[in-house]
Amino acid sequence: PLFRAGQVGKRLALTAQDHTFICKIFILGKTKYTVDVVDLVAHGETLERQVLDASPDVSDR
Known part of the structure; x- marks a missing residue:
């Protein structure tokens, strides 16, 4: 697993x-x-970073 149960609560x-x-x-x-x-x-x-690099500039919308 990526992280323990206690960490999931904090991350969520x-x-x-x-x-x-x-x-x-x-x-x-x-x-x-x-x-x-x-x-x-x-x-x-x-x-x-991946999304911003791969997508057109949406900040104008």
Whole structure:
């Protein structure tokens, strides 16, 4: 497992930024970026870089 049960509880306490990022992923609507929430929280930074690098600039919308 990626982490112990105690850690999962802490990691799943999403911050506003995490929530915004999750929303962005669903707004992008690309199957490629549809991930398990636990995965997202565990690998948030890495995933965010990949999504930002691979997607067109959406900050204007």
